[in-house]
Amino acid sequence: MRILLIEDDRAIGAAVRDHFSADRHAVDWARNLADARAFAEVAAYGLVLLDIHLPDGNGIDYLKAMRRQSDSTPVIVLTARDQLSDRIQGLNAGADDYMVKPFDLGELSARIHAVARRGGPHKEPAIKIGNVEVFSAERRVLRDGRPVELTAREWAVLDSLLRRPGATVSKVQIEEALYEFGAEVESNTVEVYASRLRKKLGQDLFATIRGVGYRASTP
Structure with missing residues (x-):
């Protein structure tokens, strides 16, 4: 976050x-x-x-x-x-x-x-994509009904994608959610966390748009 x-x-x-x-x-x-x-x-x-x-x-x-x-x-x-x-x-x-x-x-x-x-003033409902359910406000995710533990940065990447379902989110936009101002950005950070998310939540949750970024599947 x-x-x-x-x-x-x-x-x-x-x-x-x-x-x-x-x-x-x-x-x-x-x-x-x-x-x-x-x-x-x-x-x-x-x-x-x-x-x-x-x-x-x-x-x-x-x-x-x-x-x-x-x-x-x-x-x-x-x-x-x-x-x-x-x-x-x-x-x-x-x-x-x-x-x-x-x-x-x-x-x-x-x-x-x-x-x-x-969930602050407006609690959001769960987002369901295939066998994955994401409760963003609670920072909780289920795969096949079982909880999956995500790190803070894995959550940041996932949240960046799910806030724009069906839209392509650029690598730069995701980096903005991961790093504070003035921090040194490692060139492959987004790819690393995207890979970790796929291992934990499956390959179908979001797609790679080569040379641009990533696109989450539509709930």
Whole structure:
């Protein structure tokens, strides 16, 4: 999953980034709202981790703007403000969860998985292609009714394809889901994960479009 982290505290930001990068998620760290808006214009995110007090504005205003634009990306607010009124304000603005600093990174991981299981504001139904069922919000997949374990990057590749069923997804588009800004992209990464997915889920889930990318089968 690609995560947008909006946090101006360097120690907290580095700890969160390193924790989720180690779990093979792509994390773009914006230290102010201007950078966050610039990142969001060119990348699609599966989750936003949002501080409230930022150098150039209030995170709640950023969240409200997201929801006004019908952006249903899950958002977890991270803040030092622990008053009940602050939590209510964040949740009413459209946050999916709210954590008070300092927080445990293990608990944050659990909260992220819980938000994913709920599916955010609009929970998506299962996608079924042949003998494979994919529950994207829960990050769960079944093959012949049996669960299949996928790594974070295998999920990122699969999700990139299933979001555009029947359409050709370029290698560059898939790389954007795998890597944060500034990361070194290995030339054969997409091919490696595509091969792993085929071994786990079968050859018929998606096709290779030579010289272009991949195309998922229509559900």
